[in-house]
Amino acid sequence: MERPKVVVVMPGLNVAGTLERTVRAIPEGSADVILLVDDGSTDDTVEVARSLGIACISHAENRGYGAAQKTGFREALALGADVAVMVHPDFQYKPELVPAMAAMVTPGEYDVVLGSRILLGGALAGGMPRWKYVANRALTLAENLAMGTRVSEFHTGYRAYSRRALSTLPLAGNRNDFAFDSEILAQAAFQGLAIGELSCPANYFDEMQTITLLPGIRYGFACLGIARRAALHRLAARTGLPTGSERFDPSSPGLTAWTAGRWSIPPSGDAWSRPAP
Ligand SMILES: Nc1nc2c(ncn2[C@@H]2O[C@H](COP(=O)(O)OP(=O)(O)O)[C@@H](O)[C@H]2O)c(=O)[nH]1
Numbered sequence: 001m002e003r004p005k006v007v008v009v010m011p012g013l014n015v016a017g018t019l020e021r022t023v024r025a026i027p028e029g030s031a032d033v034i035l036l037v038d039d040g041s042t043d044d045t046v047e048v049a050r051s052l053g054i055a056c057i058s059h060a061e062n063r064g065y066g067a068a069q070k071t072g073f074r075e076a077l078a079l080g081a082d083v084a085v086m087v088h089p090d091f092q093y094k095p096e097l098v099p100a101m102a103a104m105v106t107p108g109e110y111d112v113v114l115g116s117r118i119l120l121g122g123a124l125a126g127g128m129p130r131w132k133y134v135a136n137r138a139l140t141l142a143e144n145l146a147m148g149t150r151v152s153e154f155h156t157g158y159r160a161y162s163r164r165a166l167s168t169l170p171l172a173g174n175r176n177d178f179a180f181d182s183e184i185l186a187q188a189a190f191q192g193l194a195i196g197e198l199s200c201p202a203n204y205f206d207e208m209q210t211i212t213l214l215p216g217i218r219y220g221f222a223c224l225g226i227a228r229r230a231a232l233h234r235l236a237a238r239t240g241l242p243t244g245s246e247r248f249d250p251s252s253p254g255l256t257a258w259t260a261g262r263w264s265i266p267p268s269g270d271a272w273s274r275p276a277p
Pocket residue numbers: 011012013014015039062063064065066068088089090092157208209210211
């Protein structure tokens with residue numbers, strides 16, 4: 001069997017200070033293409049990407065974390081990826097786990113894999129602020145109930161998706177902010193795609209980026225809105241009531257309808273020729 005093609009997608013805003021550390025920690029040979037989505041950075045992010053020899057696609061202005069994922073996943077599909085692994089370039093998650101994340105996404109097994117900070121405990125000991133931990137647990141409980149899932153957290157930024165998930169989920173109309181991460185899981189759950197998890201320690205340190213209190217509160221309400229819509233949609237699907245949402249309709253536009261982004265560093269021609277690990 002041919003080795004699956006793995007594209008690492010990194011949505012990044014002003015990550016010049018942490019990009020190199022993140023890229024160097026991705027095990028050699030575990031990704032066929034490493035693709036940074038520069039979300040309108042105003043620092044040296046693109047120059048650092050160039051010095052590292054990775055590919056980079058840029059938004060002319062800041063579009064948001066969800067928008068950056070749409071651009072990155074669309075290009076991962078166009079590059080022929082079988083698996084896309086999202087790694088945050090602020091070095092908060094462990095890039096060393098890319099091969100493990102990718103390996104769990106195999107046809108007929110998981111279409112979505114989450115690197116969970118909650119699964120084996122230790123998130124608080126690892127430095128996650130207490131208010132974030134409590135909010136994460138409460139929102140996850142509500143989302144699991146609404147979506148009929150049993151995942152340990154909806155809010156990790158460390159994820160792997162199969163080609164099938166990225167090409168069939170109606171992602172183009174999803175939110176362009178942080179709530180994209182909950183929306184895509186709601187869609188995957190509704191379509192019956194299997195969601196797997198592995199545990200991943202998260203890093204909290206000075207240079208990392210993280211959501212602050214006010215945007216955090218907005219994010220929480222957005223997630224609750226998604227949970228509400230998902231619950232209503234499941235009810236509608238079962239009963240025929242007209243409470244369905246186009247967000248969960250598989251015929252809504254997918255990533256091919258998403259047009260943002262221009263290459264600042266196109267992937268090199270021998271992108272697929274790197275040896276297997
Ligand atoms: N805050 C923010 N991050 C963005 C945006 N676009 C892309 N990103 C990247 O998305 C990732 C997650 O954002 P972050 O602030 O670290 O959120 P966290 O998941 O709470 O740690 C980071 O790697 C950012 O560089 C944006 O518009 N705002």
